[in-house]
Amino acid sequence: MLADLFEVKETTDKGKGLYARQLVPMGTIICFESAGYRIIPAEEYETMSDLAKEHVYQRVDGTYLAPSDDSKYFNHSCNANVLDSRLGFDIVVRDIKKGEEVTYDYRAFSFKEMECHCGAKNCCGFLTYEHPAPEKLRLFWAKKVDSALRQVNKVEQPLGEKVRYRIGVTE
Numbered sequence: 001m002l003a004d005l006f007e008v009k010e011t012t013d014k015g016k017g018l019y020a021r022q023l024v025p026m027g028t029i030i031c032f033e034s035a036g037y038r039i040i041p042a043e044e045y046e047t048m049s050d051l052a053k054e055h056v057y058q059r060v061d062g063t064y065l066a067p068s069d070d071s072k073y074f075n076h077s078c079n080a081n082v083l084d085s086r087l088g089f090d091i092v093v094r095d096i097k098k099g100e101e102v103t104y105d106y107r108a109f110s111f112k113e114m115e116c117h118c119g120a121k122n123c124c125g126f127l128t129y130e131h132p133a134p135e136k137l138r139l140f141w142a143k144k145v146d147s148a149l150r151q152v153n154k155v156e157q158p159l160g161e162k163v164r165y166r167i168g169v170t171e
């Protein structure tokens with residue numbers, strides 16, 4: 001389930017992408033896998049066209065998942081503004097300005113190996129996947145996610161009750 005804060009627009013060189021309709025502050029929980037996301041059996045995945053595979057990712061447990069919402073339009077950045085928290089949801093790790101592209105780090109799961117055009121200073125150039133991810137990358141993510149988690153109760157949470165239920169906060 002993706003928070004209703006984004007719109008799909010054409011990027012200059014990566015097909016479609018997701019853009020913030022308003023400022024989305026660090027600490028905002030914007031997405032989690034929901035029941036509507038379809039688990040695709042490996043045998044079915046093997047028969048899918050490359051085009052259909054574009055919106056399917058492989059989780060670290062090996063299963064394939066097809067999001068049913070606009071989260072399928074997340075493009076990758078090696079310095080993403082949204083990361084997998086490892087707590088069952090994706091979190092904004094630095095303020096995303098209105099009109100800015102929302103990006104995710106595909107290396108948290110598996111997708112196709114490809115040249116990266118993210119333009120970040122720390123761009124890896126070519127995307128490959130390793131699980132667990134290299135220590136340097138895990139530390140890079142962990143630092144950002146930790147700082148963002150400290151903001152969770154200080155910013156408005158658009159997924160509201162659904163997030164509280166998800167992360168087990170009862171108060």
Ligand SMILES: C[S@@+](CC[C@H](N)C(=O)[O-])C[C@H]1O[C@@H](n2cnc3c(N)ncnc32)[C@H](O)[C@@H]1O
Nearest residue numbers: 014015016054072073074075076115116117118
């Ligand atoms: C999950 S889709 C993302 C949405 C996609 N842009 C679209 O129009 O449907 C993944 C595809 O987006 C493009 N893409 C995403 N991030 C990219 C990046 N950092 N560099 C180059 N291409 C990227 C690649 O074509 C990739 O196969």
Ligand SMILES: [Zn+2]
Nearest residue numbers: 078116118123
């Ligand atoms: Zn990159």
